[in-house]
Structures are given as C-alpha cells and as structure tokens.
Amino acid sequence: MKDSMIRGADIVVRSLIAEQAEIIFGYPGGAIMPVYDALYDYHEQIKHVLTRHEQGAIHAAQGYARVSGKVGVCLATSGPGATNLITGLADAQIDSTPLVCITGQVAAHLLGTDAFQETDVVGISMPGTKWNIQVRTVEEIAPAIAKGFYIARSGRPGPVLIDITKNAQVDFGSFNYVPCLGFRSYKTHQVIDQAVVSQAAKLINEAERPYLLFGQGITLGKAETELKFFLDKSGIPAACTLLGSGALSEDHPNFVGKLGMHGNYAPNLLTNQCDVLIAVGMRFDDRVTGDLKRYAKQAKVIHLELDAAEINKNVKAEVAIHGDCKESLSLLTEAVDKKTHEGWMGKFKELEKMEKEAVMQHDITPTKTGLTMGEVINQINQYKADDAVLVTDVGQHQMIAWRYFNYKKTRTQVTSGGLGTMGFALPAALGAQLYDYSRQVICVVGDGGIQMTIQELGTIMQTKAPVKIVLLNNNFLGMVRQWQQMFFDRRYSFTELDNPDFVKIADAYNIRSQKVTERTDLTEAIEDMLIHDGPFFLEVVVEKEDNVFPMIATGCSVEEVRLS
Amino acid sequence: MKRYTIFVITENFIGILNRITIIFTRRGINIDALTASESRLEGIHRVTIEVAASEDTVIQLVNQIEKIIDVIKAFYHEDSAVVYQELALYKIPVARLEAGLEKIIRQHNAKVISAEPEFVVLELTGHKEQTQELLEILKGYGLLEFARSGRVAVAKRMLTIDSLLK
Numbered sequence: 206m207k208d209s210m211i212r213g214a215d216i217v218v219r220s221l222i223a224e225q226a227e228i229i230f231g232y233p234g235g236a237i238m239p240v241y242d243a244l245y246d247y248h249e250q251i252k253h254v255l256t257r258h259e260q261g262a263i264h265a266a267q268g269y270a271r272v273s274g275k276v277g278v279c280l281a282t283s284g285p286g287a288t289n290l291i292t293g294l295a296d297a298q299i300d301s302t303p304l305v306c307i308t309g310q311v312a313a314h315l316l317g318t319d320a321f322q323e324t325d326v327v328g329i330s331m332p333g334t335k336w337n338i339q340v341r342t343v344e345e346i347a348p349a350i351a352k353g354f355y356i357a358r359s360g361r362p363g364p365v366l367i368d369i370t371k372n373a374q375v376d377f378g379s380f381n382y383v384p385c386l387g388f389r390s391y392k393t394h395q396v397i398d399q400a401v402v403s404q405a406a407k408l409i410n411e412a413e414r415p416y417l418l419f420g421q422g423i424t425l426g427k428a429e430t431e432l433k434f435f436l437d438k439s440g441i442p443a444a445c446t447l448l449g450s451g452a453l454s455e456d457h458p459n460f461v462g463k464l465g466m467h468g469n470y471a472p473n474l475l476t477n478q479c480d481v482l483i484a485v486g487m488r489f490d491d492r493v494t495g496d497l498k499r500y501a502k503q504a505k506v507i508h509l510e511l512d513a514a515e516i517n518k519n520v521k522a523e524v525a526i527h528g529d530c531k532e533s534l535s536l537l538t539e540a541v542d543k544k545t546h547e548g549w550m551g552k553f554k555e556l557e558k559m560e561k562e563a564v565m566q567h568d569i570t571p572t573k574t575g576l577t578m579g580e581v582i583n584q585i586n587q588y589k590a591d592d593a594v595l596v597t598d599v600g601q602h603q604m605i606a607w608r609y610f611n612y613k614k615t616r617t618q619v620t621s622g623g624l625g626t627m628g629f630a631l632p633a634a635l636g637a638q639l640y641d642y643s644r645q646v647i648c649v650v651g652d653g654g655i656q657m658t659i660q661e662l663g664t665i666m667q668t669k670a671p672v673k674i675v676l677l678n679n680n681f682l683g684m685v686r687q688w689q690q691m692f693f694d695r696r697y698s699f700t701e702l703d704n705p706d707f708v709k710i711a712d713a714y715n716i717r718s719q720k721v722t723e724r725t726d727l728t729e730a731i732e733d734m735l736i737h738d739g740p741f742f743l744e745v746v747v748e749k750e751d752n753v754f755p756m757i758a759t760g761c762s763v764e765e766v767r768l769s
Numbered sequence: 770m771k772r773y774t775i776f777v778i779t780e781n782f783i784g785i786l787n788r789i790t791i792i793f794t795r796r797g798i799n800i801d802a803l804t805a806s807e808s809r810l811e812g813i814h815r816v817t818i819e820v821a822a823s824e825d826t827v828i829q830l831v832n833q834i835e836k837i838i839d840v841i842k843a844f845y846h847e848d849s850a851v852v853y854q855e856l857a858l859y860k861i862p863v864a865r866l867e868a869g870l871e872k873i874i875r876q877h878n879a880k881v882i883s884a885e886p887e888f889v890v891l892e893l894t895g896h897k898e899q900t901q902e903l904l905e906i907l908k909g910y911g912l913l914e915f916a917r918s919g920r921v922a923v924a925k926r927m928l929t930i931d932s933l934l935k
Contacts, residue, residue: 327784328784328787331787331788331791332791332795335838336838336839339783356838389841389934390779390780390838390839390840390841391838512836513832513835513836514829514833514835514836517828518832
C-alpha cells in the first residue's frame with residue numbers, strides 16, 4: 206500500500222493531467238514549490254509556461270480558455286502571487302471564462318498567524334470567483350480539483366480558485382482520481398418549459414418588427430448553428446454584444462451589426478423601435494442598454510438565459526426561457542413561422558448607410574494626413590485568415606478594432622468586456638496563441654494598456670509564440686482623453702503619455718518589429734507581419750486626438766446614439 | 770421598502786456565511802438580523818435573514834444567493850407568510866427589584882431564568898414589538914444589559930427540505 210502513496214504535489218499535477226489540462230500558466234514561489242518540483246517529472250504530459258507576472262499568467266489562461274472552450278489553468282504561490290491573480294479572476298468572473306487557479310498557501314499550522322507570504326486569498330477572492338476552497342490535507346486535493354474543474358466548465362462558466370497549504374503538498378496520500386459529475390447543491394441542467402417556448406413563439410409570430418440580440422451565451426452554449434438556423438427561418442435581424450462577436454458570421458444576411466456604447470448606429474437606435482426583442486445569452490450590461498428607463502420600453506422582451514439571476518435583473522422579460530440556449534433556440538426554431546422581414550431589415554440598411562457616410566468613410570479611408578485606427582484594422586481585414594483571432598485590450602483601439610474587424614468564425618474574439626482590464630491583451634494573446642501555434646492571433650493594443658503587462662514580451666520571446674502585436678500608438682490614454690474632450694471641457698488631466706521607443710523594446714526581446722508613421726508603408730507592413738513566421742511587433746503611430754463614434758454617452762438612451 | 774425574511778438552505782461549509790453576506794454588502798444593504806443553525810437534516814444548515822428592502826431587490830438578492838455553489842435553495846417571504854419568534858434577555862440589578870416589576874413581568878409573560886446575588890435575568894420570547902416594549906419599560910428599572918436574538922422562523926407554506934435535495 207505504502208508504495209502507491211504519492212506526494213500531495215504529485216496529486217495536484219496528476220489531477221490536472223486527469224482533467225486533460227494541456228498547459229499551465231504560472232509563476233513559482235515558496236509555498237507552491239513542491240508542485241513545481243513535481244512538474245519537473247511530468248513535463249512530457251503537461252506543459253508549463255512561465256510568465257513574467259502572475260497577472261500575465263491568469264490573462265494568458267483566460268486567452269487560452271476563450272479560444273479553446275477549455276478550462277484555463279493557472280498556478281501561483283501564496284501571498285503576492287495569489288493577490289496578483291485577483292484582477293484576472295474578477296475579469297474571468299464577469300466574462301464567464303472557465304479557469305482553475307491553484308495557489309500555494311503557508312502550512313496549515315501557520316494559517317492566521319501572519320506567516321511569511323500568508324494572505325487570506327480565499328477571503329479576498331470570494332466575490333471574484335464562481336467558487337473557491339482552501340485545501341489543508343492531502344486527502345482533499347484530488348476531490349477539490351475534480352470539483353473545481355466541474356464547476357468552472359459547467360453551467361455558466363467561471364473562475365475557480367483552489368488554495369493548497371504547503372503541508373498538503375508535501376504529505377503523502379493515495380491517488381485515485383474520481384471526476385466530479387455533479388453534487389446536490391449545484392444544478393447545471395434546466396429543463397426547458399415548452400409552454401414558455403410556445404408563448405415566446407406566439408409573440409415572435411405576431412411581431413412586425415422583431416429583433417434579436419445575442420451575447421457570449423451563444424458561444425459558451427455552443428449554440429452557433431442553432432442561432433443560424435433560427436435566423437434563417439425567422440428572418441429576424443440580429444445584432445451582437447461585444448462578447449457575442451464571432452458567434453454568427455458577419456456575412457450572414459440577418460446580421461445587422463454591433464450593440465452598445467460604441468456599437469453600430471442602426472442596432473442601437475432601432476432597439477427602441479422593435480416590437481419584440483429577443484435577447485439570447487446576454488445580460489443587458491449598462492454599456493449595451495444605456496439608460497434603462499428608456500430602453501426598449503415599447504417592446505415585449507423575450508429572454509433566453511441560462512443564469513436565473515440574470516433574468517429580470519436589468520430588463521424585465523415578458524417571457525423568460527430559462528435554460529441552455531442550444532436547447533431553447535432549437536425548440537423556438539421549430540415553433541416559429543418561416544418569414545422574411547424585408548421592410549424592417551431595410552430600416553437597418555438605411556441607417557447603416559448613414560453611419561457609413563458619417564463615420565466609417567472617415568475611419569477607413571481618411572482624407573487627412575494622420576493614420577486612423579480604423580484604416581489599420583481595415584487593412585488587417587484584407588490580409589487576415591478567416592479564422593484569425595483578434596485579441597484586444599481596453600480603450601479606443603478596442604472599440605475601433607471590434608467595430609471594423611470582420612468576424613467570421615466563433616471564438617475569434619478575445620477581449621476584456623465586463624471588467625475592462627487594461628493590460629489584458631498581450632498575455633491573453635499569448636495564451637490564445639499557445640492553444641494553437643498555427644492559428645493567426647492578432648493582438649491589437651494601445652500604448653497605455655501594453656505598458657501594464659509589457660513584461661510578457663519576455664514570455665512571447667521564450668515560447669516563440671508567433672503573436673502578431675499591433676500597437677496603435679496615439680501617445681494618449683485615448684478613451685479617457687475622448688471623454689475629457691467631450692464631457693470635461695478638454696481638460697486633459699493626466700492622459701498624455703511620454704512613451705518609450707517601443708520598437709527598441711521589442712528588439713531587446715528579439716521580437717521582429719517595425720514602426721509605421723506613413724500611410725504608404727501600412728499595407729506592406731501588415732502583409733510582412735502576417736506572413737512572418739514568428740512573433741511580430743508592429744507599431745503604428747496614429748492620429749493623436751481621434752474619437753470613436755458612434756457613441757451613446759453615459760446616461761443617454763440607445764436612441765440618442767451620436768454619429769459625431 | 771418592506772420587511773422580508775429570507776431563508777437559505779445550504780451545505781454547512783466553511784465560509785458560507787461570508788459568501789451570503791457579501792451579496793448584501795455589495796449592494797449596500799443592511800442585514801437587520803441573521804441566525805444560522807443546523808436544519809433537521811445533518812450537514813444542511815438554514816440561515817434566516819431579516820431585511821428591509823423592495824421586493825425587486827429581495828428577488829435579486831435571493832437569485833444571487835441561490836447562485837452560490839454550495840447553497841441548495843433560497844426563498845423570501847413577507848412577514849405574513851412566516852411564523853417567527855425572537856428571544857430577548859434583560860439583566861436587572863437586584864437593588865431595583867420593586868413590587869411594580871413583578872406585575873410587569875407577569876403582564877408580559879416574561880420569565881426569571883437566573884437569579885444572582887447582584888442581578889436577575891429575565892427572558893421574553895415574542896415578536897420584536899413585544900420585546901421592545903418590555904425593553905422600554907425596564908429601562909426605568911436600571912436595565913444593565915439587553916440582548917435580542919435574530920429572527921427564528923419557519924414558513925407557513927408546506928415544503929420540506931428533503932424535496933429540494935432530489
């Protein structure tokens with residue numbers, strides 16, 4: 206019997222392997238050293254990527270999870286190692302990203318004594334995780350990891366943190382991995398109420414101006430085909446949220462654009478003209494709805510949602526279909542009439558034309574000297590692969606890239622949506638790339654955000670991940686500057702940046718780089734970047750004070766969306 | 770704003786109370802009283818929370834509580850839908866035991882549960898209005914200490930925990 210006993214640290218690694226984790230993003234330290242020691246023995250079965258900061262590790266795990274649909278795994282030590290994960294946990298929580306983060310903890314007998322690198326990470330991370338637990342004995346390790354993976358990936362996905370004391374890692378125990386298949390306090394499957402589906406179908410069949418909004422729930426629920434079938438049959442125009450992008454190809458005839466503060470003109474404006482609003486796998490974030498008191502008040506709302514706490518949270522639903530949208534959309538497709546809505550669709554086209562003339566033309570084919578962010582993204586569109594992944598940071602470049610990137614495939618959109626975490630893009634792109642070296646991963650980032658996690662260029666160098674980094678440099682914290690211009694009398698309080706020579710930094714990391722300041726050099730630079738076999742850093746100096754439009758200002762209604 | 774009783778049926782794991790209360794903290798809602806105890810079934814606890822809020826808010830609180838992985842079920846009820854009691858203890862100095870006090874104790878159905886050389890402890894069980902009324906009176910008798918429990922309640926509706934575990 207004694208022979209079959211292994212160290213807790215080995216149990217940690219073997220449990221991860223049993224869960225088919227392929228890659229761990231992490232950073233070692235005192236309280237997690239036994240696990241790192243164990244990893245030395247298993248490097249052929251599970252890969253570990255040493256990032257340059259724990260925040261980089263967790264964002265990389267998020268990037269990996271978002272493109273793969275698998276659980277991202279992250280490893281860190283106690284104290285500062287653990288607290289450095291908090292931003293990523295909060296980000297994954299609000300964006301429903303499945304993660305299992307394992308942190309080391311001081312030995313159980315030292316808990317609560319302010320021991321070296323002790324922090325109450327279970328307490329700190331409680332509101333920012335879907336579930337967390339502290340493991341103090343070797344026997345608890347495997348069951349906690351099994352439960353953690355189950356919770357992270359099932360239902361509405363989210364981040365899990367497992368804090369393992371050092372004594373549990375070094376003690377010996379037997380290993381017999383039993384995957385978690387469920388437990389009594391946590392129900393993941395909801396039987397769809399057919400009567401409610403019929404009610405919804407009746408509303409849809411009687412509607413003259415029905416309108417569908419979809420969010421990341423489509424991707425998370427693997428309901429991309431079901432959504433397409435529903436739209437094909439019902440003829441209903443459909444718009445996506447930021448995180449919903451990619452779940453439906455933008456080439457689909459029913460796709461009318463993007464929602465929200467910097468989304469498209471028609472999809473926002475017409476929200477207040479539809480008679481039935483069908484929301485699928487989205488949570489009516491304030492960046493989507495604007496002023497709730499003036500949001501779709503004329504419409505009967507049908508909400509297809511897995512998370513019961515999201516139903517009636519921000520917008521009251523006339524009919525709520527609680528359950529997995531893969532199932533509910535299929536049932537709804539069966540129950541709705543085959544229709545076209547040409548006249549109604551025409552309204553979207555009309556307004557789209559207005560947006561093209563007032564905004565897009567200037568963004569994509571500018572007549573002034575300075576380069577625009579929009580034309581960079583537009584050029585990328587010309588040369589990118591259909592399944593290229595776009596990873597963005599937070600700010601103006603994020604909104605512009607989202608607006609102009611042509612999404613054709615699911616899981617090609619990776620960005621920090623709910624939390625708006627600057628510094629997300631570079632490590633997330635690394636994680637996305639490490640899932641599949643052969644796929645094009647384009648990381649569009651601003652000069653503010655990149656400097657929050659720029660150290661991960663080191664990880665890109667070490668892993669040779671062929672990430673294509675496009676830095677849109679306006680020497681400003683552009684989005685904040687735009688708000689200062691529009692709402693704070695142009696008082697540019699601490700938003701202008703004196704930046705380093707980014708190309709030299711990339712050079713120092715042995716990453717091929719180029720800087721573009723003239724329009725004439727742009728196309729060739731993008732082509733060079735995309736065909737380059739390895740990481741590439743392209744800095745494009747863009748107009749300093751360009752703004753992102755359309756825009757729904759804070760407190761305004763969706764129908765007050767501005768074109769300038 | 771109305772008074773509601775929230776029942777939470779939960780696994781008895783470390784930190785569960787914290788998980789529940791931070792949902793209130795996040796929204797800036799004050800918990801008026803909270804009691805936690807083992808339920809009829811081993812390993813399952815029930816937490817009773819008394820809160821004043823709008824029904825919309827209470828519904829969202831309950832939904833978010835129920836979303837906690839280790840919580841089995843959460844409900845809310847108006848006062849009329851629950852049977853509830855609170856327990857109050859009053860510490861009175863012996864020096865102030867007067868004839869009038871005996872009458873008050875009788876009238877309120879309070880009990881003397883402990884008599885020490887320097888003080889006596891009275892107990893009263895009832896709704897807050899009742900224990901509060903006695904509190905106001907006893908302030909005139911040199912009340913030394915007062916403690917009141919949170920609400921202990923059961924719902925009038927016929928539903929058992931067992932049925933939730935299936």
